[in-house]
Amino acid sequence: MTRRRHTAPAMRPARDTTPSPAIAPELRGFADDVLAGLSGNPKRLSSKYFYDDRGSRLFERIMRLPSYYPTRVEAAMLRRHAKDLLDALDTGGSPIEMLELGSGDGRKTLALCRAWLKAGAELVYRPMDISAQALEHLGARMARQLPALTVHPLCGDYFQTWPIPSARRRQVALFLGSNIGNFTDTEAARFLRRVRVHLRVGDSLLLGLDLRKDPHTVLAAYDDPEGVTAAFNLNLLRRLNRELGMDFDLKRFRHYASYCPLQGVARSFLVSQVRQTVRSHLLDHAFEFGAGEFIYTEQSQKYERTGVEALAQGSGFEVKAWFEDPALPYALVVCRATG
Numbered sequence: 299m300t301r302r303r304h305t306a307p308a309m310r311p312a313r314d315t316t317p318s319p320a321i322a323p324e325l326r327g328f329a330d331d332v333l334a335g336l337s338g339n340p341k342r343l344s345s346k347y348f349y350d351d352r353g354s355r356l357f358e359r360i361m362r363l364p365s366y367y368p369t370r371v372e373a374a375m376l377r378r379h380a381k382d383l384l385d386a387l388d389t390g391g392s393p394i395e396m397l398e399l400g401s402g403d404g405r406k407t408l409a410l411c412r413a414w415l416k417a418g419a420e421l422v423y424r425p426m427d428i429s430a431q432a433l434e435h436l437g438a439r440m441a442r443q444l445p446a447l448t449v450h451p452l453c454g455d456y457f458q459t460w461p462i463p464s465a466r467r468r469q470v471a472l473f474l475g476s477n478i479g480n481f482t483d484t485e486a487a488r489f490l491r492r493v494r495v496h497l498r499v500g501d502s503l504l505l506g507l508d509l510r511k512d513p514h515t516v517l518a519a520y521d522d523p524e525g526v527t528a529a530f531n532l533n534l535l536r537r538l539n540r541e542l543g544m545d546f547d548l549k550r551f552r553h554y555a556s557y558c559p560l561q562g563v564a565r566s567f568l569v570s571q572v573r574q575t576v577r578s579h580l581l582d583h584a585f586e587f588g589a590g591e592f593i594y595t596e597q598s599q600k601y602e603r604t605g606v607e608a609l610a611q612g613s614g615f616e617v618k619a620w621f622e623d624p625a626l627p628y629a630l631v632v633c634r635a636t637g
């Protein structure tokens with residue numbers, strides 16, 4: 299009797315990163331990034347892909363965790379300094395167009411909007427986010443809790459959805475939650491320069507920034523005992539399975555978080571627990587993982603004031619006001635667009 303050998307269908311090796319023609323046009327950018335990221339050494343995936351509907355819900359849970367201090371501290375600071383922040387914008391009484399980059403569910407911004415309206419500011423709020431789910435939650439919350447506020451959500455990438463500025467309004471861009479820390483310094487400078495291009499001289503950028511502090515406190519924020527951050531990180535693989543037809547077995551990967559006090563950077567990884575091959579018929583690729591090999595999924599930079607001032611200056615801004623929580627170091631920074 300002759301035996302037939304079953305061989306797996308041939309797939310292109312990871313080195314060949316030309317996109318497969320089977321990919322739908324709206325997934326092309328995502329697919330290209332994943333293909334390049336998983337073909338590199340070390341393997342990487344961008345943290346911007348965390349936020350599908352489930353990812354956004356998990357992030358909302360992270361923000362409520364006792365160990366995730368940035369949300370709690372920033373929310374309290376926004377309430378405490380709402381009036382000081384408005385003064386620092388120095389709008390000369392002009393109406394404000396508030397553009398929030400990566401607004402998420404907008405929970406913290408609500409208190410700020412409420413305080414600014416109460417102080418007599420004329421305000422239009424434009425939350426911008428790639429997550430439709432986050433914007434839906436935000437819209438419902440604002441309508442329920444602050445019906446007096448005009449809200450125009452913009453769903454998509456920041457720079458693809460940025461509206462044409464109105465001549466009579468001062469633009470105030472918000473980038474909260476220390477989101478800028480997800481970029482390296484070079485990427486952050488490039489990002490701020492792109493923001494600056496959309497602003498006019500005298501417009502402002504309000505940054506929420508996590509500052510350097512006890513390494514134990516930082517690490518605990520990215521490695522909670524409840525396992526919500528682990529589920530959030532692993533959800534990225536679930537998304538790749540669903541949207542790019544991959545066959546990641548989530549049980550074979552484990553969340554790992556680290557914090558380097560020398561660089562002030564928290565990092566998250568997904569570590570392969572065994573030697574394995576992950577395939578995607580849609581991408582027409584197979585990816586090899588060694589036991590212990592990782593995918594680098596997120597960085598969160600913790601800042602020092604001098605570094606932030608240099609970053610702002612190098613990107614067409616000057617720091618106009620700096621508010622700091624000394625107990626759990628965190629800063630709200632008003633940057634003015636310069637000529």
Ligand SMILES: C[S@@+](CC[C@H](N)C(=O)[O-])C[C@H]1O[C@@H](n2cnc3c(N)ncnc32)[C@H](O)[C@@H]1O
Nearest residue numbers: 346349400401402427428429454455456474475
């Ligand atoms: C870490 S969450 C922070 C949410 C909120 N700013 C806060 O402080 O709680 C990041 C948010 O940015 C959004 N986001 C990430 N990359 C984006 C992009 N390129 N364009 C628009 N939104 C983006 C995500 O969907 C997510 O809601």
